[in-house]
Amino acid sequence: MKTIRQISVFVENKPGRLSAITQILKDNAIDIRALSIADTKDFGILRIIADDPDKACKMLRQAACTVTLTEVVAICIDDVKGRLSDVMSVINDSGINVEYLYAFLSKSDNKASIILRVDDNEKANAAFDAAGIAQLSEDDIKAM
Amino acid sequence: MANYWNKEIECMSREDMKKLQDERLVAQVKHVYENVPYYKNLMDEKGVTPDDIKSTDDLHKLPFLTKADLREAYPYGLLAKPLSDCVRIQSTSGTTGKRVVAFYTQNDIDLWEDCCARAIVAVGGTKDDVCQVCYGYGLFTGGPGLNGGSHKVGCLTLPMSSGNTERQIQFMTDLGSTILCCTPSYAAYIGETLHDMGYTTDDIKLKAGIFGAEPWTEEMRRSIEKSLGIKAYDIYGLTETSGPGVSFECEEQTGMHINEDHFYPEIINPETGEVLPDGEVGELVFTSLTKEAFPLIRYRTRDLCVLTRKQCSCGRTLIKMSKPMGRSDDMLIIRGVNVFPSQIETVLIEQGYTPNYLIEVDRVNNTDTLDINVEMTNEQFSDTIKDVQAKEKELAGAMKTMLGINPKIHLVSPKTITRSEGKAVRVIDKRKLHD
16 A cells, blocks of 8 residues: 555644644654644644654654554645646545645645545555556655 | 451451440440540430440431531540540641541551551552552651551551652662552552653562542543552541541452441431441441540541442451442532532543543533543544544543533643642532632
8 A cells, every 4th residue: 555654643722732742843853744734623633744753753642742643645746737636536536535635845846745634545546546646655755 | 368467357257246346336435425525515415325325236326427526626626535645646638628637546546557457468468568658648647557557567668658750660660569559540640650651560560559548430440450550459548537447448349348346337318317228328427436536426428338248258257338439528519410520530431531630610601511621642533623523522422421411521632631649639610719
């Protein structure tokens, strides 16, 4: 299976929590590739793609954060108009449900990466392979 | 094979025990009547004299003592010996009002420590054990009581008192403590800290824990047993009667044997004061049969429990009391429904959360509100809002089933609810601030 691990962190809705979490990552020289946050009235979930998910998870837990690692699919596409729509068509045609997604741009090569949390990673892998869409490994993320 | 500290008493036939209790009660009532004017007045008001008390069957004729009496008689009003015969005081924390001060003669101390020794031997303690006492020392009875019991048994005693948890664990690992004595909430915290420090149960030699001084649940017991790799035993007592060691658990872990040669138990209907038969839930009442300096007759503990005389597999014939279902003081009345913090704890542990929680009760627009702050755990957490909210809803549903009312659950960051080193503060009742 071609997936990468996302670090999901529980964030209580309280001033300073987000700052405390990013400080831990900074202190441990964790390089963040992408992130997104989902929130409700009472709490949020910070989702992070980083160069070293094992270390990030360990350090955050040591600092009493609630953390889980989640397998997500990462794809890399050309940063051109309409490309995301093409990707969504592939997903839609394969009957895959998307829980959430977020994207980030590469620093140099005009590429965009998209992190996808779907209900069936294997099905997504197959659909992207069939459509010729490049999928990223953790090594790819680390090398970015 | 069960061990006993005092086999003759702990396994005494019911007839012999009754005879002993009858003799001691008759003498005690006379002692109190002659030396405690406060209680003499109560007896006179009821028209009872020491001559009316021929055996424990007559106990119901005597007036009750309550915490209010202790406050009214503070500090010397219930003292039955000259101060010159007393060697020690112990005291309650006084958080619920004026503190209670209890007095001890040297004989009172000896008997109290003897009761604690019975508890230590019942969990397998011998002179080869290392007993780490992390109840508070000082006015609180927990530390001095277990400390004395541990000395009697001949254990190597570590008089740690509470607090400085990393040092507790250092001593535990370095000196190979085998028995731990503290409050259950502190035991849970010690377990949590042990694992945080990178140790496992293989790094410690603990085999048993004697935990008391606050209400705790079976779920909490299992959680502590797992975390520390031990058998966890309950112990019960109150400053008013002596301290810990009024009753203690044996290897069966199905309730606490009361040291009824010293403390005579009754269960009463808390509304009417009527004595209830064994097996019925009611308020526990104790009569000190042997205390010299501060002998309380029919003291109402406010603890709700059940007494049973069913033969115990450990061989002890001492009557057993169930784990108190809650002290009537701890009970919250929320929207007319009786709620015990222990019920909330049961649900939390069953649902996979930690036993660290804070209950906040308030009144908004004349309606009571119940908010429960719960620490999020890695196991319960997930990356989608939907799943986390589903867990939250499941927890609220289980609470509703247990309590009969809907609480509002707040998931908070781990280790943000203050850990207790002694008696845990679980409830903030903001309604009291408005009154």
